[in-house]
Amino acid sequence: MISVEEALTKVLSLAGAASPETLSLDQAAGRVLLEPAISRMTQPPFDSAAMDGYALRHADLGQRLRVIGESAAGHPWTGTAEPGTAIRIFTGGAVPSGYDRVEMQENTQRDGDWLTITASSRDTYIRGRGCDFSEGDRIEPGRLLSAADIALLAAMNLPRVTVAKRPKVAVLAGGDELVRPGETPSEGQIISSNDLAVAAIARAAGAESEILPIARDSEDSLRDSFARAQDSELLVTIGGASVGDHDLVGKVAESLGMERAFYKIAMRPGKPLMAGRIGQNAMLGLPGNPVSAIVCATVFMQPLIRAMQGLPDETRRFRARLSAALPPEGGRQHYMRAKLKDGEELPLIAPFDNQDSSLLSVLSQADALLIRPPHDPARQEGEIMDYLPLFH
Numbered sequence: 333m334i335s336v337e338e339a340l341t342k343v344l345s346l347a348g349a350a351s352p353e354t355l356s357l358d359q360a361a362g363r364v365l366l367e368p369a370i371s372r373m374t375q376p377p378f379d380s381a382a383m384d385g386y387a388l389r390h391a392d393l394g395q396r397l398r399v400i401g402e403s404a405a406g407h408p409w410t411g412t413a414e415p416g417t418a419i420r421i422f423t424g425g426a427v428p429s430g431y432d433r434v435e436m437q438e439n440t441q442r443d444g445d446w447l448t449i450t451a452s453s454r455d456t457y458i459r460g461r462g463c464d465f466s467e468g469d470r471i472e473p474g475r476l477l478s479a480a481d482i483a484l485l486a487a488m489n490l491p492r493v494t495v496a497k498r499p500k501v502a503v504l505a506g507g508d509e510l511v512r513p514g515e516t517p518s519e520g521q522i523i524s525s526n527d528l529a530v531a532a533i534a535r536a537a538g539a540e541s542e543i544l545p546i547a548r549d550s551e552d553s554l555r556d557s558f559a560r561a562q563d564s565e566l567l568v569t570i571g572g573a574s575v576g577d578h579d580l581v582g583k584v585a586e587s588l589g590m591e592r593a594f595y596k597i598a599m600r601p602g603k604p605l606m607a608g609r610i611g612q613n614a615m616l617g618l619p620g621n622p623v624s625a626i627v628c629a630t631v632f633m634q635p636l637i638r639a640m641q642g643l644p645d646e647t648r649r650f651r652a653r654l655s656a657a658l659p660p661e662g663g664r665q666h667y668m669r670a671k672l673k674d675g676e677e678l679p680l681i682a683p684f685d686n687q688d689s690s691l692l693s694v695l696s697q698a699d700a701l702l703i704r705p706p707h708d709p710a711r712q713e714g715e716i717m718d719y720l721p722l723f724h
């Protein structure tokens with residue numbers, strides 16, 4: 333069995349280079365930028381008023397001023413500045429050259445064409461040309477485009493960007509016991525839940541995920557399902573990974589030429605995780621227990637899908653204080669389903685009593701996975717431990 337860290341390195345090495353596509357900005361949020369974006373604008377393109385009020389000259393403060401023009405956003409004033417004058421100006425309007433400050437209208441008194449400054453602000457209320465960004469400024473590739481990035485790209489007058497295609501991920505649940513939600517299970521059957529969860533987790537990481545028809549517990553059925561996944565860059569199987577007579581995923585994958593990166597890791601839940609490559613495509617074999625499948629999808633599949641889009645592994649651990657004592661651990665790194673509560677300088681974390689890897693009702697209440705390294709000794713209440721936030 334290899335460690336979680338070694339397994340993650342091997343999983344990430346299954347990612348090929350991201351494929352580029354050009355999208356309009358309204359499609360690009362949540363995508364990874366693959367080429368530098370180079371601004372075609374300087375922003376603001378002119379000195380611009382930050383307040384509604386009057387443009388004037390600092391040298392004229394203390395005098396009554398004659399209002400000789402108006403500058404509104406989109407409607408600049410084109411006359412010539414003269415001493416002792418002011419320009420009525422609105423937020424976003426160009427400050428005409430020759431004027432070096434804007435006074436907000438609350439600090440002025442207007443009488444026909446005449447203006448008195450009743451109080452003078454410390455700020456000039458001028459946003460200088462280029463104070464935000466300049467033509468030629470770059471946004472470097474390798475970042476996930478946020479709503480703010482989209483706004484910045486738009487302001488830079490870049491209507492299209494080159495981003496990573498969404499990786500195609502096929503999710504395959506297998507087992508004679510499984511039927512779809514809404515169907516009536518026969519004796520011995522249950523509802524397939526894992527494939528829906530795994531597909532949702534894949535989508536949250538930026539993939540286009542397809543849920544394949546449930547495979548039966550036969551080599552032929554599995555082979556058919558693998559064939560359907562040929563166009564997907566990543567096939568994620570669920571179940572059939574362990575040592576039982578009906579656990580056929582590894583066998584079928586190998587008969588199709590899978591180069592296995594590893595099988596079995598020192599992780600709880602998730603021991604029978606499998607990863608490798610079939611031809612050009614990556615494959616992850618998740619264990620069937622629902623919590624095992626979902627935890628492995630979070631810890632391994634999500635970083636892999638991000639890597640397929642050119643993103644580095646951004647998994648961040650957080651710290652919390654244990655709100656109860658814990659017994660020592662065995663040889664596998666344990667991801668305990670836990671609940672967070674506000675604490676003083678750190679949040680408090682409480683693992684659920686029942687950590688069985690079949691319990692979806694517990695996982696659905698959990699907001700964190702408390703990480704206990706292999707052979708972690710007994711822990712006291714109040715000790716500081718690492719955790720991963722769940723589903724955020």
Ligand SMILES: Nc1nc2c(c(=O)[nH]1)N[C@H]1C(S)=C(S)[C@@H](COP(=O)(O)OP(=O)(O)OC[C@H]3O[C@@H](n4cnc5c(N)ncnc54)[C@H](O)[C@@H]3O)O[C@H]1N2
Nearest residue numbers: 505524525526527571572573574579603619620621622624
């Ligand atoms: N003798 C041993 N038995 C088991 C071992 C072991 O080391 N030796 N490991 C256990 C661990 S740990 C895990 S995890 C499971 C993983 O088994 P499989 O990956 O082969 O999963 P299945 O046997 O197919 O299913 C396990 C469990 O999960 C349910 N399941 C499967 N798919 C779905 C689905 N899509 N939706 C909902 N539930 C699903 C399935 O019905 C089983 O109850 O093996 C242990 N055994």
Ligand code: MOO
Nearest residue numbers: 601602603624689
């Ligand atoms: O490792 Mo299994 O994934 O504990 O239930």
